[in-house]
Amino acid sequence: DAGVTQSPTHLIKTRGQQVTLRCSPISGHKSVSWYQQVLGQGPQFIFQYYEKEERGRGNFPDRFSARQFPNYSSELNVNALLLGDSALYLCASSLRGMDSPLHFGNGTRLTVT
């Protein structure tokens, strides 16, 4: 079975631009979460969606937004990019919420110059 898939794998943007990252969960998983991982640190929670509704939001500015589609795939959007947004963006899926473990994709490496 395919795991969590993310696209693109790498992305280079300049400050002020906007970016959209995409995620397809494991088949049958209805919950998708987004995490940001800065080099040398553990992942930081950004959003969690379940059945197309936002269930949780981390301490990130409003420049970050996300949505989940009827097929449970998800997009993460970041507007007005800053140099500090450079990171590995991870998508994770689970059957429901936190009653089952999150399974992560390999992430999108975003570099902002």
Add this chain to the structure above:
Amino acid sequence: GESVGLHLPTLSVQEGDNSIINCAYSNSASDYFIWYKQESGKGPQFIIDIRSNMDKRQGQRVTVLLNKTVKHLSLQIAATQPGDSAVYFCAENPLSNDYKLSFGAGTTVTVRA
């Protein structure tokens, strides 16, 4: 600060020996804990999880121990292999009805041949 932390940032172990990776958490309300393994260029890979109503759980070559009295979590890897070299993260679910995981900074495990 972070509610989840690891005692040591790095661990060097001889191939064939057992490894013990430690983690301290500060939120006594946390009821779900997960260990992840992250190899270079990949997303975190689920290893094993444990709920607060358990003290110990075993998987294939891995054992997780939970000591709620001192808020301590450990991951034991038996007969460590070169393929076990990676960064290991412990993560906690702070609230029963929350949907996010809080990660520590990680322990880098290096297996010596």
